[in-house]
Amino acid sequence: MLNRASILRVVSKLLIPPIMVFALYVQFHGDFGPGGGFQAGVIFAAAFILYALIFGVDNARKVAPAWLTRTLLASGLLLYTGVGVVAMMLGGDFLDYSMLATDQKSAQHLGITLIELGVGTTVSGAMITIFLIFDGRLRAEKDD
Amino acid sequence: MAVTAFSLVRIHNLFAAVMMLGIYSLLAAVLYVVMDAVDVAFTEAAVGAGISTVLMLGTLALTTRMDKEAKPLVPVPLAIVTATGALLIYATLDMPHYGDPGAPIHHHVGPYYIEKSASEVGPPNIVTSVLASYRGYDTLGEVTVVFTAAVGVMALIGRSRRRKKPDPKSENHGRKEQQA
Numbered sequence: 001m002l003n004r005a006s007i008l009r010v011v012s013k014l015l016i017p018p019i020m021v022f023a024l025y026v027q028f029h030g031d032f033g034p035g036g037g038f039q040a041g042v043i044f045a046a047a048f049i050l051y052a053l054i055f056g057v058d059n060a061r062k063v064a065p066a067w068l069t070r071t072l073l074a075s076g077l078l079l080y081t082g083v084g085v086v087a088m089m090l091g092g093d094f095l096d097y098s099m100l101a102t103d104q105k106s107a108q109h110l111g112i113t114l115i116e117l118g119v120g121t122t123v124s125g126a127m128i129t130i131f132l133i134f135d136g137r138l139r140a141e142k143d144d
Numbered sequence: 145m146a147v148t149a150f151s152l153v154r155i156h157n158l159f160a161a162v163m164m165l166g167i168y169s170l171l172a173a174v175l176y177v178v179m180d181a182v183d184v185a186f187t188e189a190a191v192g193a194g195i196s197t198v199l200m201l202g203t204l205a206l207t208t209r210m211d212k213e214a215k216p217l218v219p220v221p222l223a224i225v226t227a228t229g230a231l232l233i234y235a236t237l238d239m240p241h242y243g244d245p246g247a248p249i250h251h252h253v254g255p256y257y258i259e260k261s262a263s264e265v266g267p268p269n270i271v272t273s274v275l276a277s278y279r280g281y282d283t284l285g286e287v288t289v290v291f292t293a294a295v296g297v298m299a300l301i302g303r304s305r306r307r308k309k310p311d312p313k314s315e316n317h318g319r320k321e322q323q324a
Contacts, residue, residue: 026186031272034182038286042190049198070298077291080284095280104264112276115283122287126294127195133302134202141206 005054012054019047027120031112037119044120045127057135069129076122083114145171156210162200169193179242183271253278 027040052060083095090099097111098104145168152164169192176185240247261273275283 030269032268034186034269034271036183036272036275039183039186039190042187042195046190046194046198049195073291073294077287080287084280084284095284097277108264108273108277112272115276115280116272119283119287122291126290129294130199130297131202133297134199134206137301138202138205 008054012050016047016051019050020044023047023120023124027116028113030116031109037116037121038123040116041120041123041125042127044124045131048124048128049131052131052135057132061132064128064132066129066132069125069132072121072125073129074122074125076118076120076125079118079121080115083111083118087111145175158204158208158210159201162197162204165200166193166197169196183269 023040023044026035026043027037030036030040048060048064051063083097083100085094087096087099088094092099095111095115097108099107100110101107148164148168148171152161152168155161155164169188173185173189173193176182176188257270257274257278261270261278264273
């Protein structure tokens with residue numbers, strides 16, 4: 001829809017991949033620098049929303065159909081609680097990561113990485129879902 | 145920040161108000177960086193200034209761009225608000241100074257986390273250790289809140305794509321997304 005905005009198109013095409021890579025960096029580097037699942041999820045969703053704003057929501061829906069974003073939304077939370085349940089099954093408390101590996105530190109590291117991944121997945125799924133639903137609603141009202 | 149907050153209250157064009165909110169969030173993020181809370185600043189910049197601005201604009205597109213006419217000032221609520229505000233400001237006088245090592249918050253679990261997190265949990269970023277390991281339950285709760293918010297939005301306005309058209313309850317949208 002934005003045929004005249006070729007500068008926007010080119011610039012966002014250049015920007016979106018680095019934004020996504022940056023989101024992954026924030027996700028997995030969260031234990032060493034500032035960042036973590038929440039921030040990474042939001043940044044990832046921001047990259048997607050930028051794409052939707054510039055190239056149209058229809059294209060964006062092709063990339064991330066509703067079932068995909070909803071699965072992301074739910075699977076993140078499942079992964080988080082799943083880590084807790086696995087820790088329980090291995091004999092520890094709920095969300096006690098010490099059981100996940102033999103070495104205390106690597107167990108904690110594994111647990112944190114997994115739950116941060118869950119957080120990031122849910123947050124980005126939630127943001128993208130909400131954005132797409134707003135758009136869907138807008139269209140429904142325009143059709144009236 | 146004070147200037148943006150005041151203009152935010154006075155402005156009637158909601159589009160400008162959303163922009164002001166974004167600016168306010170960004171200024172808050174800068175403030176957090178100045179106070180060395182980079183993790184919080186990061187979140188504020190990404191969520192407050194970024195995503196919530198987009199969602200607010202989406203809400204505006206669904207509803208309306210202009211505020212309703214302001215009512216004239218009513219004395220009793222104004223008096224209550226002023227009194228509460230004065231009380232809160234009075235209470236801040238009792239708070240410890242910024243960076244005061246004797247402040248109660250530095251004597252609770254803080255020292256324990258700072259001393260033990262490297263040996264017990266490992267990651268150099270203590271914020272991550274606290275969030276994901278010591279306070280894992282809290283973070284799980286937060287994620288559940290985000291999940292619930294998205295599901296709530298889905299339940300409220302997501303169904304309209306399937307030809308069913310429930311009554312537009314547009315007042316609720318703003319509140320929903322702020323929780324997210």
